[in-house]
Amino acid sequence: MIQSTLIYRDDGLPLCASVDDDATGLLSEQKKKIKMVVSRMTPQSATEATLESGNYEIHYIKPSTVIYFVICEKGYPRNLAFSYLQDVAQEFQHSYESESAKPNVRPYAFVSFDNFLQKTKKSYSDKKVQDNLDKLNQELVGVKQIMSKNIEDLLYRGDSLDKMSDLSASLKASSKKYKNSAQRINLELLISQYAPIALVALFFVFIIWWIFLRG
Secondary structure (H helix, E strand, O other), X not given: OEEEEEEEEXXXXXXEEOOOOOOOOHHHHHHHHHHHHHHXXXXXXXXXXXXXXXXXXXXXXXXXXXXXXXXXXXXXXXXHHHHHHHHHHHHHHHXXXXXXXXXXXOOOOOHHXXXXXXXXXXXXXXXXHHHHHHHHOOOOOOXXXXXXXXXXXXXXXXXXXXXXXXXXXXXXXXXXXXXXXXXXXXXXXXXXXXXXXXXXXXXXXXXXXXXXXXX
C-alpha cells in the first residue's frame, strides 16, 4: 500500500509532501532517509530506482529537475508504484512546472497539491482499481530494468546513486545483447529446421526441370 509521497527539486528544496497518518513515527524515519538521498544525488544519478528500507520500499523517478518519491509497504506491486509516480509527475508538471523552477520558491510551496495526491493514492489503494491497473501495467516500460538497492548501503556504506546508474546502463546493455543473441539463435534454428526441406524441394524442381529439358 502507498504510504507517503514527497516531491523535491534537484537542488534539495522540498516542494510538496503528502499529509500522512504517522502515529508510529516510522514514516518520519523514511522521510529523513529520502532527504539524505536527495542531498547525494548528482546529474549522473539513476533517474529511476527502488530503495529497500526495512518494511518499506522507496521508489523514485526524476524525469527533469523535479524528483518524485513514494514510500510503499514492502510487497506493493512495483509496476503500480511507478505508474502512480508517473501520474503524479504528469499532473505536477502540468500544474506547477514553471512556478517550481523559480529561484525564490519557498519550501513546501505547493502543499495544495496534496489534494491530488490523496485522491490518486485512494485510487491506487482500491482493490478493484488496483487489479485493473496491475493488468494494464504489467508491461510498464523499464520496470524490470529499474535498479533495486538497499538504502542502508547508499547512506551508510559509501555506495552511490551514480553507481546505480552505471549498473542500470550495464543491465540494459546486457539485456539488448541477450535480445540480439536470442534473435540470432532463433534465425539459426529456423535455418537448420527448414534448410533440408528447401534443399529437397530444390532437388525435385531440378529433377523435373532436367526431365522436361531432356525431352
